[in-house]
Amino acid sequence: SSSGQSGYDLSFKILLIGDSGVGKSSLLLSFISSSVQDLAPTIGVDFKIKQLKVRGKRVKLTIWDTAGQEKFRTLTSSYFRGSQGIILVYDVTKRETFLNLADVWAKEIELYSTNHDCIKMLVGNKVDIESERRVSREEGTALAKELKFLFHECSARTRENVKQCFEELALKIMEVPSLLQEGSSSLKRKPDLRTHQSRCCS
Numbered sequence: 001s002s003s004g005q006s007g008y009d010l011s012f013k014i015l016l017i018g019d020s021g022v023g024k025s026s027l028l029l030s031f032i033s034s035s036v037q038d039l040a041p042t043i044g045v046d047f048k049i050k051q052l053k054v055r056g057k058r059v060k061l062t063i064w065d066t067a068g069q070e071k072f073r074t075l076t077s078s079y080f081r082g083s084q085g086i087i088l089v090y091d092v093t094k095r096e097t098f099l100n101l102a103d104v105w106a107k108e109i110e111l112y113s114t115n116h117d118c119i120k121m122l123v124g125n126k127v128d129i130e131s132e133r134r135v136s137r138e139e140g141t142a143l144a145k146e147l148k149f150l151f152h153e154c155s156a157r158t159r160e161n162v163k164q165c166f167e168e169l170a171l172k173i174m175e176v177p178s179l180l181q182e183g184s185s186s187l188k189r190k191p192d193l194r195t196h197q198s199r200c201c202s
Ligand code: GDP
Pocket: 018, 019, 020, 021, 022, 023, 024, 025, 026, 027, 039, 040, 041, 042, 043, 125, 126, 127, 128, 129, 154, 155, 156, 157, 158
């Protein structure tokens, strides 16, 4: 491996996608930070880095948030380039965000994500407010099956199941040889991004 000295064995680029307000930034912060904190609405989170141990390997995840671009539906192929995993998020308390998965986001992924081996996961967020649930777990499971995505429900607020989402995604990526090829790391291809690393957590 080329990265032994930098402290990891494998490096994956993961994208968070879905309607504005579903909790993408919150999920990212909930996963990377160790203290439970108030999750205020966020803008401008570009990416964060987190290292995991999966099956004895040190796996570096560079997780990208859309930083609000999704409001304008202006994600482009450059956002998708070099990604090994995509997490498509909806809000279980807002039905429209679920309906937009098939109508909008699955189509965007189909159009722009050129790597068809890329592992995709559907995630229903905000299960902590069960009384406001508008999308059942069964509906989520059925859509994920139809789209051939992995599926989880979670809460960025309570952290329920958040780590498991990222861990399972990393594990599934590791099982696909074409996603492990040398040079598949997005950071290796985009040296201009290194200047941002001081803002990232590990
Ligand atoms: P994004 O636009 O998809 O990045 O969504 P944000 O992460 O900015 O979250 C939008 C709003 O939903 C914020 O007010 C968050 O505090 C709230 N939120 C995010 N995740 C959860 C969750 O798991 N449970 C609850 N109850 N609220 C959440």
